[in-house]
Amino acid sequence: xxxxxxxxxxxxxxxxxxxxxxxxxxxxxxxxxxxxxxxxxxxxxxxxxxxxxxxxxxxxxxxxxxxxxxxxxxxxxxxxxxxxxxxxxxxxxxxxxxxxxxxxxxxxxxxxxxxxxxxxxxxxxxxxxxxxxxxxxxxxxxxxxxxxxxxxxxxxxxxxxxxxxxxxxxxxxxxxxxxxxxxxxxxxxxxxxxxxxxxxxxxxxxxxxxxxxxxxxxxxxxxxxxxxxxxxxxxxxxxxxxxxxxxxxxxxxxxxxxxxxxxxxxxxxxxxxxxxxxxxxxxxxxxxxxxxxxxxxxxxxxxxxxxxxxxxxxxxxxxxxxxxxxxxxxxxxxxxxxxxxxxxxxxxxxxxxxxxxxxxxxxxxxxxxxxxxxxxxxxxxxxxxxxxxxxxxxxxxxxxxxxxxxxxxxxxxxxxxxxxxxxxxxxxxxxxxxxxxxxxxxxxxxxxxxxxxxxxxxxxxxxxxxxxxxxxxxxxxxxxxxxxxxxxxxxxxxxxxxxxxxxxxxxxxxxxxxxxxxxxxxxxxxxxxxxxxxxxxxxxxxxxxxxxxxxxxxxxxxxxxxxxxxxxxxxxxxxxxxxxxxxxxxxxxxxxxxxxxxxxxxxxxxxxxxxxxxxxxxxxxxxxxxxxxxxxxxxxxxxxxxxxxxxxxxxxxxxxxxxxxxxxxxxxxxxxxxxxxxxxxxxxxxxxxxxxxxxxxxxxxxxxxxxxxxxxxxxxxxxxxxxxx
Amino acid sequence: xxxxxxxxxxxxxxxxxxxxxxxxxxxxxxxxxxxxxxxxxxxxxxxxxxxxxxxxxxxxxxxxxxxxxxxxxxxxxxxxxxxxxxxxxxxxxxxxxxxxxxxxxxxxxxxxxxxxxxxxxxxxxxxxxxxxxxxxxxxxxxxxxxxxx
Numbered sequence: 009x010x011x012x013x014x015x016x017x018x019x020x021x022x023x024x025x026x027x028x029x030x031x032x033x034x035x036x037x038x039x040x041x042x043x044x045x046x047x048x049x050x051x052x053x054x055x056x057x058x059x060x061x062x063x064x065x066x067x068x069x070x071x072x073x074x075x076x077x078x079x080x081x082x083x084x085x086x087x088x089x090x091x092x093x094x095x096x097x098x099x100x101x102x103x104x105x106x107x108x109x110x111x112x113x114x115x116x117x118x119x120x121x122x123x124x125x126x127x128x129x130x131x132x133x134x135x136x137x138x139x140x141x142x143x144x145x146x147x148x149x150x151x152x153x154x155x156x157x158x159x160x161x162x163x164x165x166x167x168x169x170x171x172x173x174x175x176x177x178x179x180x181x182x183x184x185x186x187x188x189x190x191x192x193x194x195x196x197x198x199x200x201x202x203x204x205x206x207x208x209x210x211x212x213x214x215x216x217x218x219x220x221x222x223x224x225x226x227x228x229x230x231x232x233x234x235x236x237x238x239x240x241x242x243x244x245x246x247x248x249x250x251x252x253x254x255x256x257x258x259x260x261x262x263x264x265x266x267x268x269x270x271x272x273x274x275x276x277x278x279x280x281x282x283x284x285x286x287x288x289x290x291x292x293x294x295x296x297x298x299x300x301x302x303x304x305x306x307x308x309x310x311x312x313x314x315x316x317x318x319x320x321x322x323x324x325x326x327x328x329x330x331x332x333x334x335x336x337x338x339x340x341x342x343x344x345x346x347x348x349x350x351x352x353x354x355x356x357x358x359x360x361x362x363x364x365x366x367x368x369x370x371x372x373x374x375x376x377x378x379x380x381x382x383x384x385x386x387x388x389x390x391x392x393x394x395x396x397x398x399x400x401x402x403x404x405x406x407x408x409x410x411x412x413x414x415x416x417x418x419x420x421x422x423x424x425x426x427x428x429x430x431x432x433x434x435x436x437x438x439x440x441x442x443x444x445x446x447x448x449x450x451x452x453x454x455x456x457x458x459x460x461x462x463x464x465x466x467x468x469x470x471x472x473x474x475x476x477x478x479x480x481x482x483x484x485x486x487x488x489x490x491x492x493x494x495x496x497x498x499x500x501x502x503x504x505x506x507x508x509x510x511x512x513x514x515x516x517x518x519x520x521x522x523x524x525x526x527x528x529x530x531x532x533x534x535x536x537x538x539x540x541x542x543x544x545x546x547x548x549x550x551x552x553x554x555x556x557x558x559x560x561x562x563x564x565x566x567x568x569x570x571x572x573x574x575x576x577x578x579x580x581x582x583x584x585x586x587x588x589x590x591x592x593x594x595x596x597x598x599x600x601x602x603x604x605x606x607x608x609x610x611x612x613x614x615x616x617x618x619x620x621x622x623x624x625x626x627x628x629x630x631x632x633x634x635x636x637x638x639x640x641x642x643x644x645x646x647x648x649x650x651x652x653x654x655x656x657x658x659x660x661x662x663x664x665x666x667x668x669x670x671x672x673x674x675x676x677x678x679x680x681x682x683x684x685x686x687x688x689x690x691x692x693x694x695x696x697x698x699x700x701x702x703x704x705x706x707x708x709x710x711x712x713x714x715x716x717x718x719x720x721x722x723x724x725x726x727x728x729x730x731x732x733x
Numbered sequence: 734x735x736x737x738x739x740x741x742x743x744x745x746x747x748x749x750x751x752x753x754x755x756x757x758x759x760x761x762x763x764x765x766x767x768x769x770x771x772x773x774x775x776x777x778x779x780x781x782x783x784x785x786x787x788x789x790x791x792x793x794x795x796x797x798x799x800x801x802x803x804x805x806x807x808x809x810x811x812x813x814x815x816x817x818x819x820x821x822x823x824x825x826x827x828x829x830x831x832x833x834x835x836x837x838x839x840x841x842x843x844x845x846x847x848x849x850x851x852x853x854x855x856x857x858x859x860x861x862x863x864x865x866x867x868x869x870x871x872x873x874x875x876x877x878x879x880x881x882x
Contacts, residue, residue: 675862
């Protein structure tokens with residue numbers, strides 16, 4: 009019997025495939041662990057593909073699905089090489105415990121940084137191709153003909169010379185016994201029939217009937233629920249709490265401290281736990297940050313704008329010299345606030361701890377990280393732990409952090425044998441989250457007498473995500489991620505302009521509010537700073553914003569191509585319709601080139617209607633254009649919600665916004681018409697989930713300037729009394 | 734003890750009458766299609782029909798719905814046939830993460846009962862559910878598709 013992951017334990021169905029009676033085909037991804045696997049000579053089978061006798065094809069998807077559609081896109085990649093019938097494809101989610109046990113045969117589980125498809129495309133396609141070759145070989149063996157005489161389409165294998173045919177399902181069992189081929193050739197992109205097609209998502213049916221189980225919906229016999237309160241001041245601790253005051257309240261089972269800064273109430277239902285928690289007297293030791301405020305943080309960051317010490321991210325020529333010799337100098341200071349992720353499904357996890365096993369049911373963007381947290385917190389060896397991940401009710405970066413898993417395991421550990429479902433209230437999520445980092449930016453541009461841009465200095469002051477989230481990724485004290493989209497080159501996020509004297513540097517200032525990856529990450533503020541300032545420079549030079557950019561972009565053809573694409577689609581060469589104003593922006597991030605052109609009207613100087621936004625992306629290969637369009641339109645909602653509404657302010661060391669009434673999000677009446685142009689130039693794989701978010705805000709801000717002559721340099725717009733019309 | 738009629742079945746529930754309908758549905762009756770998003774009637778993820786009217790169940794106490802007819806997303810399809818809004822959602826590939834969509838669908842189903850052919854302005858005025866994935870463009874297309882189905 010082939011090895012099969014145990015994925016649907018305790019009735020928690022994380023996939024649609026029942027296991028058994030089928031083939032599972034193995035393929036080793038090129039990671040260290042897999043080299044060891046190959047050397048061991050074990051005929052390991054099964055990673056990506058299971059073919060059942062009824063021809064159903066089960067494709068295993070290790071990367072998390074949070075709405076971005078990569079579960080469907082990754083299945084397309086496998087199915088393309090497998091040559092199976094797409095209508096018979098289903099998916100299931102392997103577990104990180106099995107991945108570890110199998111020396112990471114599925115590779116990385118992480119869905120963040122728009123990496124799910126672009127970083128696994130090669131090995132999942134090879135997984136499909138290896139499976140295809142084994143299935144064909146099995147048919148060839150059965151018919152005693154050379155495999156080269158066989159043809160396959162939609163899972164049906166034919167031998168024309170003898171007029172015979174069979175199906176994948178019929179040869180699957182025999183194929184499973186064969187050695188996988190050592191090497192396979194992947195299809196030429198011009199021959200793709202499934203990749204590049206606007207196929208529907210595979211995971212929609214249960215989402216419209218209420219059947220889809222998110223981890224917040226998980227239940228099991230004997231389960232209790234927990235609500236938790238953390239010290240509202242980051243860095244503070246619990247001084248004391250009086251559990252006796254609530255132990256007689258309905259349903260309450262136990263009050264448990266989690267770590268030194270949180271306390272959880274466990275009850276029969278979550279509503280009872282939350283109600284009792286609200287009545288629990290807690291005294292906090294608020295620690296050293298209890299006086300911090302938005303104003304004090306801003307003041308500290310302001311000092312970084314002119315500080316001597318700064319980490320250099322991009323440098324050519326001598327920008328300071330060029331600025332000192334400028335005939336005309338343009339200077340502007342921008343600021344970007346803290347923002348909460350506000351996933352629709354609040355953070356939650358269910359944990360069951362016994363003396364010899366710890367299991368967690370949750371929704372994580374990185375199930376391996378959740379698994380690591382489970383192992384560490386439970387104190388049990390890895391082979392005694394498991395994490396069952398399901399579809400996520402939103403992620404946006406927040407669910408790459410495993411804090412909620414750690415708390416759930418701690419509470420469960422204090423009540424061994426009892427499953428505990430811990431759910432953050434919306435208020436907990438909003439006030440004890442991790443936040444889009446706070447920064448300010450001073451930009452200085454230098455012109456010569458002919459209005460040529462001779463130099464630019466972009467000084468970022470503020471928070472480093474990596475210093476908090478991944479200190480091991482820091483480079484000699486510098487946070488390279490600060491310079492997303494501003495790098496001198498590279499395939500990830502290159503600066504798209506040639507400026508003879510350029511300096512982009514970062515004066516790090518890390519306030520106590522914890523920063524994290526937030527859809528688009530540092531590209532969000534970097535694109536606003538740079539693209540709004542490019543407009544300021546164009547205006548100062550008396551030039552059209554598009555023409556001004558084009559002159560600086562001749563050595564950046566891919567950046568220029570997407571900018572040209574939106575300019576053409578919005579009709580930049582013709583005047584905007586009466587009362588309409590336009591703005592442009594371009595940026596590169598997560599391996600993709602993106603641009604946007606917004607068309608807006610403004611009434612009363614502050615009521616903005618975004619009539620349409622034209623977007624272009626060059627993501628290299630476009631796996632599913634229909635889903636890319638949805639990601640682009642969706643990213644604009646997330647990005648424009650941030651632009652108009654998104655700010656978490658700090659008072660007495662704590663976040664002031666507690667729910668959607670004070671942290672608003674766009675509604676359908678504010679939604680612009682989004683027109684998408686996908687211009688995949690091929691030859692590379694860029695991300696999709698995030699990149700276009702960068703350009704929505706600067707395009708709208710530049711259009712707002714065109715309409716009103718006002719530059720807005722701090723956000724959100726509500727602070728300037730600017731709202732949607 | 735309250736008698737709660739949900740999707741045509743009467744449930745005798747013995748919980749604090751102040752408990753929000755949302756949590757009675759989710760934790761007492763076990764219908765988890767109705768989602769918790771904010772708890773303060775802002776986001777609409779918990780939308781159900783009470784006597785045919787769309788209501789945000791996180792802010793409706795159990796005591797207020799005693800004896801009234803409640804329909805949740807699980808009861809929207811009739812005799813195994815999807816409601817036309819669900820069908821339009823499926824055909825237009827509306828959901829992304831999907832978490833808010835049950836509430837969105839319930840809100841739209843109630844709108845179409847009221848206004849069978851809603852204009853864009855009707856949609857703007859009546860649908861105020863939050864979707865952080867940002868599916869609004871597809872939501873609008875699907876509402877019009879459902880209206881003409």
